[in-house]
Amino acid sequence: MKNQIAWDNTSYLINDERRFLVSGEFHYFRVPPDDWRRRLELFKETGGNSIATYVPWLVHEPVEGEFRFGDVPERDLEGFLTLCNELEIGVVARPGPYQYSELKYHGTAVWLWKKYPQVAATDQNGKTRGSACASYLHPLFLEKVQAWFDVVCPILARHMVSNGGPITFVQFDNELMGIHDWFGGWDYNRETMGIGREGGRYPTFLKSRYGAIDQLNRAYGTSVAGFEQVEPFAARKPESIEERRRIKDYTEFYFGTIAKYAATLVDMMRKHGIDCDMVHNSGSPYMNSFFRETVQRLGSRLILGSDHYYNLDQDWDQNNPTPKYATKIFYSNELLRLLGCPPTIWELPGGSASDWPPMTPEDWRCCYFSNIAYGMKGSNYYIFTGGPNPPGCGVTGEIYDYSASIAADGTIRQPLFQAQKDYGTYLQDHSWLAGASRLADFNIGVDWDHSRSGYHFSDRGNLEFSSAEAWRMMRKGMMISAFCGSYSPNLVDLFTDDLLKSTSLPLWVATSPCMAHEVQERLVRFVQTGGRLLLAPVIPHLDENFNPCTVLRDFLGGASATPCTGLYPTLDVGPIHNVCVNGGLWQSVSRPSQAETIARDTVSGAETGWKLTFSGGGSVTWLGLAWKHSKNEHSQMVAFLLAGQGCGAPIVQCDNRNVWTSLRSNGDRRILFIMNFFSAPMKAAVKVRTGGKLIDAGEHHLAPMEVKMVEV
């Protein structure tokens, strides 16, 4: 069938061949219809094979119950889909209910907020969060969405690939949770959540978690008579374990409601014959892990992707791709892969709602190719081209230009257009790369609890280290020290047994005192089957619910550690002297008797790291250091620790710590990405280890923001 596209967790497949999805956001409701064809052809010229478009509720149901399609050019959805089909361009349709897209009311119906303000999300005091931010599962909101879907979905269904049309994927909603999180926190709408109501959603969740109210009272340190009397505890800084538990429970309950909402929307769509796979975009890499329940619930017919912006206004951390951005997109692509999806960036920068700071072709190239270097298999420029906003609908005035490569008025912005063409053409010419994966020297374990702990465990409180700190150390310490030292990590999921299949590479885990019981057990099995494990900086002694859990500790002969108290420790790790301590240092209290000391505070003499080797070949290394990469010694320490785990010289050997690399292979062919994320030119000599030989991959001069691809 025309436009058919399949996927697995490696990549997309077109005509059974591994291919990249190269999509561009193209709003039929903005681009003038008489220019649709020319701009779509321009998009194909860049190597694109798909477009995406919102289908805004705001535009098509201007008055409740009055659905308008095709009456004016900006509402000619079917004309547009027909043209896409003629041009053999796949379409990702995004009918909401939310769009954002610089539309008023985030793209939802204008009348909704005037007539039914009760559907708004609220904070724990019942105060409305932001404006036009819905409480997703509010019955009245769902009723209005249903009415919208009852009209829009049949239209989309007629244009599915299965019906000979262009629609390959449909996205439910947009950047779910953004309208809550960005306006202060989760939704606590009492009606939606059933707080205080017998049989309500929240009490029911608590009941399924705790069984009996006594259990809950014990866990919460409360003395309520029934589940419906439990009030969410919404503070960000819990002062006790009990408060942490309450916050974490609410967070997981909330994530569950998101999964339920997603499933509800998908059900509505399926009933109208939308039979394609579904997609959704996490609003930002830090949110990817918030979708774990949703991915679990929707199973294998969802492609969760993420949005990878770097410069939407002057207050962004930095206004061009930087090492910080590189680290973020690396872990984001990896998390998507671990969630079973071909890593897809549903919003890859194709402009900015701000005219300044500028979008430059150099930055775009760097952004696009570095995402490929780190595993992206599909992307969608947000936006490829804009145009006039439907009257009264946009928040950017009459025009939505977005500094895109095709301006709102249809002008081609040549250097930007060329950057997209370079990218699209490269992916066409190297489509085998879609089937490639990253060659790694070692693995870093992902503890999902860490990556979503901002609400309940962001500070240490009465514990020795926080989960959010562990997540930070993984990124700013382990990953960056590895990158700078020319070592290549991959991420692995601590919550699946896939882990046990990859004992050939060392496994590093940034730890907090809390580690899920199943993870502790799995790590023990990993070592028992010969795996080499590194834990830093603490030895977990609580489970995911903050209850005592010493599976790992027991396996390590009762090992425990305590924070060093000396003001100015001098840390030696193996032969690496004076390793900078900038996130905390822990010393042994109790240690496995057979362990070999590998790190010491030479001021106090205290042991701050040891290695325990098991007869089966497995080993556990504990290092009591939390760090953020800042000194060369950090990279040297990583090299020493990996060497101790049997990983010698790295696969890619780059002599400049400011030039990062990524090697991707499909088994036959290999491409080495050499990347400069700095504003100054860089020089690097690179070698690649393969089959026992060291291949010279050349000496490279890289301009600022340059990414070079070298086939090796």
Place this chain on the structure above:
Amino acid sequence: MKNQIAWDNTSYLINDERRFLVSGEFHYFRVPPDDWRRRLELFKETGGNSIATYVPWLVHEPVEGEFRFGDVPERDLEGFLTLCNELEIGVVARPGPYQYSELKYHGTAVWLWKKYPQVAATDQNGKTRGSACASYLHPLFLEKVQAWFDVVCPILARHMVSNGGPITFVQFDNELMGIHDWFGGWDYNRETMGIGREGGRYPTFLKSRYGAIDQLNRAYGTSVAGFEQVEPFAARKPESIEERRRIKDYTEFYFGTIAKYAATLVDMMRKHGIDCDMVHNSGSPYMNSFFRETVQRLGSRLILGSDHYYNLDQDWDQNNPTPKYATKIFYSNELLRLLGCPPTIWELPGGSASDWPPMTPEDWRCCYFSNIAYGMKGSNYYIFTGGPNPPGCGVTGEIYDYSASIAADGTIRQPLFQAQKDYGTYLQDHSWLAGASRLADFNIGVDWDHSRSGYHFSDRGNLEFSSAEAWRMMRKGMMISAFCGSYSPNLVDLFTDDLLKSTSLPLWVATSPCMAHEVQERLVRFVQTGGRLLLAPVIPHLDENFNPCTVLRDFLGGASATPCTGLYPTLDVGPIHNVCVNGGLWQSVSRPSQAETIARDTVSGAETGWKLTFSGGGSVTWLGLAWKHSKNEHSQMVAFLLAGQGCGAPIVQCDNRNVWTSLRSNGDRRILFIMNFFSAPMKAAVKVRTGGKLIDAGEHHLAPMEVKMVEV
């Protein structure tokens, strides 16, 4: 006299000629003595004319009462000073008591903290702030400092320029207030501040401010019986005007104690014959205004400077100079000028304690020359060169390398060294630039209360706009829209009558509801003498103590405004349609009857700006918009508003909004700085208006981080 150097608020003067001070940090206690001469000569080779060095208490008084000088090489202060004198290099001596400098205990005596922990700064609950953070005016701390100064100052005095030696300036302490602010807030040590003690410092301050306790009770909404019963209110988010007042009072009291401490240190030094002018370094641009009391107290013998880092570790906002950095150094240099000093950056990046992210020669050049573009007249590389730390004294292990242009081991890092040489040579070749000032199109008024309002007025609370927001809008809105639109602002001090001398240029003031009574009066006089004033976004109606004050409002016929309530206003300012509202919009409630409307929300029809012209030629423009620069319309709006104030085409006309310029002239000669703060190359055609003519200043291709200087 050899090494003599004078200064005024324009620049330094050497042999009566205007010159730049080009200094480099050079630690005799780190650099090996047998390499002092070679490295000092290398420094002279870069065009340097001064060095600076800490004289660490930690190093010279290792045991209380045992002062050591000259016993080991790292303590041979006099040998070093003698050599500097021989080589005719001026010396800025920084004997503390604080140094920081990656020394243990921030460079203070190690025994101090073990024997006298009570000298530590505390929070309002008596909890110690950080470690080795002193309560500056604690009697015991001052006693120990006195003992140190009694020994070190006579040594320094012997080497003053007035005694034929090299010491041109002495710095008291280091980055004052940093050890408090960076560890959570001001110092509330009860002993030092005399809180709760009759005749104590804090009650005395309150008494001098309020006279009678009833007055204070009225202002604070309290009912205490005496001044010594007043407890500081330390929360950051005041919930009422009364709480704001209490926080602001404590802040001003605290700033006063800093002035007192500075004066105490200076007195100690003077008594020992230190007769040179004094210097001090504000730890960061945002702190410059915290020193207003200190500058007022020490008068004309203090050069207050600032420290202008951009990349000290991976978590810095940005790791290279960027537009954000440029805006910061612009306002910082301007504030120093307004405080009566030749803008001096006592710590200009000459490296970083982190090995990564890297220091690059391109970034250094950009940093150095853009600081000159924005008015810097003196600088001190931190550091020019390092070496081994005195045994046990450093927190970076044995070595203090700092990625400086001369490595710790004496190796020349060529590209970095060359960057400093380019800079130093340029300043030698263009020494007339030291006497130059910036040519401006308009002035922006500095409200000192705004720039130090983070503690008491950072959020709106029950008022319509906060002082911190006004300060932010001045920088992120007014300045950046001007820069992008090729307009050049200078800053002027709203608190001095100098303002009244500069009525030839329009004056813009970012307003909060609070404006000091004297400023309101001065602005009225400014307009009465023909000045053209712009106020945005609110019309002040309170004085500096949050009491009603309608001087300005009365002058404007009782004008007042209120926040617009419409969710999606469409703002027109003159002919500029759809100006992006991203910080709030206000509409007229009461307006001067003769005013002409210049801005309107076209959705509600409400007036959001007007202009009132007086018969004497003066005018007041009010614009009810708070903005952060993001759209081209913001720059167009600035051009429209300035045109309405009689300022037509800008002096420098640059056709690329991403390329910023600064034109400096000494009356005879003029240098145009053309700057690219982005990671992509930029192109710009530039013209300069002079004497009615438009001179073509060429078309320029700028590499990332390039700053070009063109004589026009």
